[in-house]
Amino acid sequence: MRFSSDDVIKLRSLIKPRLSEKRYSHTLGVERAAVRLAKYCIPELADEAAVAALLHDVTKEIPYNRHVELLKSNGALLDASDYESPAILHTFTAPIIIRSDFSYYATENVLSAVYNHTVGSPDMSVFDEIIFLADFIEDTRTYEASINLQSFVWKNMKDQDISANRKVLHRACAEAIDAAIINLIRYKKHINIKNILTRNALLSKI
Ligand SMILES: [Fe+2]
Numbered sequence: 001m002r003f004s005s006d007d008v009i010k011l012r013s014l015i016k017p018r019l020s021e022k023r024y025s026h027t028l029g030v031e032r033a034a035v036r037l038a039k040y041c042i043p044e045l046a047d048e049a050a051v052a053a054l055l056h057d058v059t060k061e062i063p064y065n066r067h068v069e070l071l072k073s074n075g076a077l078l079d080a081s082d083y084e085s086p087a088i089l090h091t092f093t094a095p096i097i098i099r100s101d102f103s104y105y106a107t108e109n110v111l112s113a114v115y116n117h118t119v120g121s122p123d124m125s126v127f128d129e130i131i132f133l134a135d136f137i138e139d140t141r142t143y144e145a146s147i148n149l150q151s152f153v154w155k156n157m158k159d160q161d162i163s164a165n166r167k168v169l170h171r172a173c174a175e176a177i178d179a180a181i182i183n184l185i186r187y188k189k190h191i192n193i194k195n196i197l198t199r200n201a202l203l204s205k206i
């Protein structure tokens with residue numbers, strides 16, 4: 001499905017009241033990065049990438065109990081390991097809220113990319129990977145791993161070379177997971193098994 005620029009502008013104003021100022025600014029950064037990545041890797045879906053980016057963290061700021069409630073009432077089948085990392089629960093509750101409160105925007109691509117944007121999936125599509133990577137390399141991120149990956153990606157993406165750009169995308173997603181895992185190890189935090197499976201699947205695509 002194609003969205004118009006009016007659809008995207010309207011969505012920006014719909015999500016703004018649900019997010020803190022900082023999260024909204026991050027979200028607009030993800031939108032910019034996602035549209036730019038889409039133009040290099042899957043140009044026909046650039047507007048849909050804007051929509052997925054705008055919605056990716058739409059439940060990030062709801063309380064933990066609300067996440068659990070939403071997941072239970074929608075019969076979500078999560079592994080015990082998913083509950084070990086409360087920060088990732090928004091990736092599973094956002095599609096539920098998108099279906100109910102933003103149904104006009106609830107395409108399969110959008111729902112899948114939002115569902116997979118935090119821990120990934122071994123079956124991620126190019127569209128999923130774009131949102132996953134845009135979340136990591138958007139330009140309001142200031143930590144070293146993000147800055148390094150921003151320069152790697154924007155230096156290596158080339159006009160008119162979609163298949164080479166997709167390789168850069170796979171590699172950059174794998175690098176983003178490496179950086180996230182190193183961080184989790186450093187802070188003795190739980191590593192979600194899907195993170196590892198996603199990384200291995202990406203490595204086999206490079
Ligand atoms: Fe997120």
Ligand SMILES: [Fe+2]
Pocket residue numbers: 026030056057135
């Ligand atoms: Fe995010």
